[in-house]
Amino acid sequence: MTEVQLLQTIGLSVVGLGGAILLFVKARFVRVVAFVSIVLGGFTLVALSIPQMASLPPGVEKFDVASIKDKKELASIGQKIFFGKGQCALCHTIGTGEGRCPDLKGIGSKLTRDFMYESLTQPQAYVYKDYEHVGPAKFFPAKMPYINKKPIGLSKNEILAVIAFLQNMSGEEVTVELSEIEVPGSAGSASRRGVL
Numbered sequence: 001m002t003e004v005q006l007l008q009t010i011g012l013s014v015v016g017l018g019g020a021i022l023l024f025v026k027a028r029f030v031r032v033v034a035f036v037s038i039v040l041g042g043f044t045l046v047a048l049s050i051p052q053m054a055s056l057p058p059g060v061e062k063f064d065v066a067s068i069k070d071k072k073e074l075a076s077i078g079q080k081i082f083f084g085k086g087q088c089a090l091c092h093t094i095g096t097g098e099g100r101c102p103d104l105k106g107i108g109s110k111l112t113r114d115f116m117y118e119s120l121t122q123p124q125a126y127v128y129k130d131y132e133h134v135g136p137a138k139f140f141p142a143k144m145p146y147i148n149k150k151p152i153g154l155s156k157n158e159i160l161a162v163i164a165f166l167q168n169m170s171g172e173e174v175t176v177e178l179s180e181i182e183v184p185g186s187a188g189s190a191s192r193r194g195v196l
């Protein structure tokens with residue numbers, strides 16, 4: 001018997017007992033107590049029938065830097081970060097129309113790599129560039145977060161992977177070199193070993 005089933009059984013017995021007392025006992029005080037237990041037991045049963053939903057933070061994905069063989073692989077890691085840990089997809093769409101935030105379709109062709117890096121790490125320093133839009137700057141109800149700071153807090157490697165993904169999905173050549181991926185604990189990047 002699970003915990004919920006046990007509590008449901010207890011709730012049902014409380015309601016049943018209360019009902020029986022109401023039917024057969026005449027003493028007023030006991031009847032009031034029985035009525036209250038029916039109401040409370042009923043609430044408990046309703047509460048227990050609501051499905052339990054646990055909201056856990058997204059699982060932390062670790063990537064083995066040493067296993068990255070080519071830029072395509074880096075881009076696919078970036079894709080996972082985009083839809084997972086980076087939380088980008090909470091705000092941004094890719095080609096399905098602009099909602100609360102700019103659609104990022106083709107962003108890798110519109111923005112240079114350095115501009116993208118700055119857009120991500122110093123979002124307030126740049127104005128949203130919409131190349132088809134004329135007139136006053138568009139207003140977005142949401143704000144681009146600093147993705148290198150908490151709560152998202154992506155590492156430099158992870159940001160580079162996301163940029164690789166944005167370039168790749170825009171049909172551009174990925175300009176992030178594998179040698180730029182930093183290995184934790186080693187100054188050079190001669191041996192890429194460790195975890196992203």
Ligand code: HEC
Pocket residue numbers: 082086087088089090091092100101102107116119120123124127128129130140141142143144145147162
């Ligand atoms: C809370 C919502 C939100 C999240 C999460 C978010 N962004 Fe943004 N992003 C925005 C908004 C809003 C803008 C428009 C610029 C502004 O007004 O700050 C923007 C702008 C951008 C731009 C510049 C677009 C342009 O055309 O200049 C890029 C690139 C970008 N975001 C990428 C990302 C990536 C990659 C992630 C995940 C690591 C991410 N964003 C997460 C809201 C968000």
